[in-house]
Amino acid sequence: MTLSLSIWGWGGLGVVLFLVTFGPFAIFYLAFYIFCFIGGGFAVTLLYGKINSEKHLEKWEHSYLPPTQIGILKTLDEMKLEMKPIKIDRRLTGSSFIDEPLQQVIQFALRDYIQYWYYTLSEDESFLLEIRQTLQNALVQFSTRSKEVDWQPYFTTRLVDDFATHLRVFRKAQDRLTDREDKQRDITEEMIESFFEAEVEMERKICRDVVCTSHKDEEGFLRDLCELLLYLLLPPGDFHNKNMRYFLREVLARGVLLPLINQLSDPDYINQFVIWMIRDSSCNYEAFMNILKLTDKPAELELICC
Template sequence: MGWVRAAGQRLRQRLRGAEVVREVCRQYPLLCCLLLVLGAATLLLNRYFHVLMILWSFVAGVVTFYCSLGPDSLLPNILFTIKYKPKQLELPELFPHGHSCAVCGKVKCKRHRPTLLLENYQPWLDLKVPSKVDASLSEVLELVLENFIYPWYRNITDDESSVDELRATLRFFASVLVRRIHKVDIPTVVTKKMLKAAMKHIEVIAKARQKVKNAEFLQQAALEEYGPELHVALRSRRDELHYLRKLTELLFPYILPPKSTECRSLALLIREILPGSVFLPSMDFLADPDTVNHLLLIFIDDSPPEKATEPTSSLVSFLQKFAEPRNKKPSVLKLELKEIRDQQDLLFRFMNFLKQEGAVHVLQFCLAVEEFNDRILRPELSDTEKMSLHEEVQKIYKTYCLDESIDKIRFDPFIVEEIQRIAEGPYMDVVKLQTMRCLFEAYEHVLSLLENVFTPMFCHSDEYFRHLLRGAESPTRNSKFNR
């Protein structure tokens, strides 16, 4: 029976080859007739082959230029051609400093590490959505947790700290997804990708209908018609889920917080949650014929939408309520900035961490302003003290406010203008900083940066864990830990 199966496969391959030839003849009848006539003339009039070579060269040139200069190149293009690039839509950024450094605010910062971009750690900043939309999305994510996490997690522990981390990760993923959706050029996607795929699918269905008479076998005939072009996810439900898992792993660097993939347990958990409970149901819903027809009716219908009967809901921070910690017990590993500054060894570790991140000057600014405030808030200041304080203001302005400074920290424009006015004015005006709010707001901004960005980063850093393990460190353990 083996040779019968092999013979059947060879026959099927030959039939497919004949089908390809027939399809080419159907699409290019003039060219096929010309090639057939030239081939017959070459065989019958072989003594005039040198004359027929002129015609063969002409046909070869036409085919070559068609393949290389056509709108969709059939062969690698070896000629220089100008390709049309669709104009990028100038959409407003969701964040005022969306691609800027969290420290200096520059778009292409070369001093600080790329991981200090605000969008890499807090993509939900300034992202406001209607409260009803936020509540609906929160309800969906809560159902995901209730159906896929809590049934087995509550059998292990009642501590919500791990689920809180998962909530923060899901909020990060959803925020990144919203930001990227706003950057998509919808008309280009529809015209360049969706329409081509739809026309290809319609063509395949039309061919499949010609081959089968019973509508029950239409789906299988369509899958066979795709042949090797059939997407791997369409082979079976298992292959589809496996494909989505691999796709999720490839998306990890873009949808998860930095360094989160180093936590193997979190990466595995997200890899199982997103494909099985988010991506797969979403794809099933979008692929449903009723959904497709409903979307087509929405796009085609040009009638004006119905007037809203309810007032517009207020704008709220994106998934803020969903991501609020449920765990009431404070983490023993969590640190506050005050605790770090009160312990000399911990402060030394924190400064080493800031040096690695290229942001030690953030802490230096905080300390410099504290020292400056202690001096300027004295009741009576002599001229010598005023001159010294004025020089200190000039140093702060040149070091932390000028654009050309490598230690620049991003402040609101009015803060920079007020500090500049005092720094460039007479030294007697330095006493105005006792009542002006610019320096105090700059200090609050930097303090918030240290508490909300760098302190949580430090609590997840190697420097902090070295501090925790200092009593159990040995040369062998240290070398292994460093590796």
């Protein structure tokens, strides 16, 4: 009891002397100094550790130790075995003069319509190779079936009749246009309307005005045509794959057929083609083109061509 009283007495005396000497706020100052000491030591320790860690990383940054392998080794080995290169046979029709341009058309179509967005999603080229292989299989089937068709009657009879019918419809539309008294409408619209009216009269139940005058309907018609061709040429498994079929349909319709039709419909291309055909003819270019513009008698053209 006496010992505890002496401890409390001396302790209280020490506190009183401390407060008298340093003031009533000395306790707060002491606590603040202790906190700053501990915090400063902690900050110095962190800074020292950070500097040493950076030096250690710089030292081992260019280490020649092999990197650790990511993933399960067995799974990685199986994936490497599955990644076998796909070999594509570039033969399509059996003629190198035809196969090379066709391969270029396929390459350009894939580049312009698939590769530019596909490489933003994946670098795996197996999908592109599958599309290319499917296109080539369709072309091979088309070439094989084309060889079984007797083209001579078509080129000598039906194609000539269709071309002659087209010229007759055009001439009939021109005659109607000259007979009309209403000259206020646009001559192009008048010609188109007269042409398809004459076509309905001569072809009876066939009229191609919607397909020929509407770009949207033309694309829809080409899509339907390509889908029909794919149905005839592709194996059932590839055709029933909707993603693959839609890709091929768009590539063929918008990348091959539509540009081809636009080129064949270009008047400048037709004129250049006519010039190329008569290059070895005795009639010069200027005279032949003037005769085409001025004459309306087939007999004169026959005399010139003969």
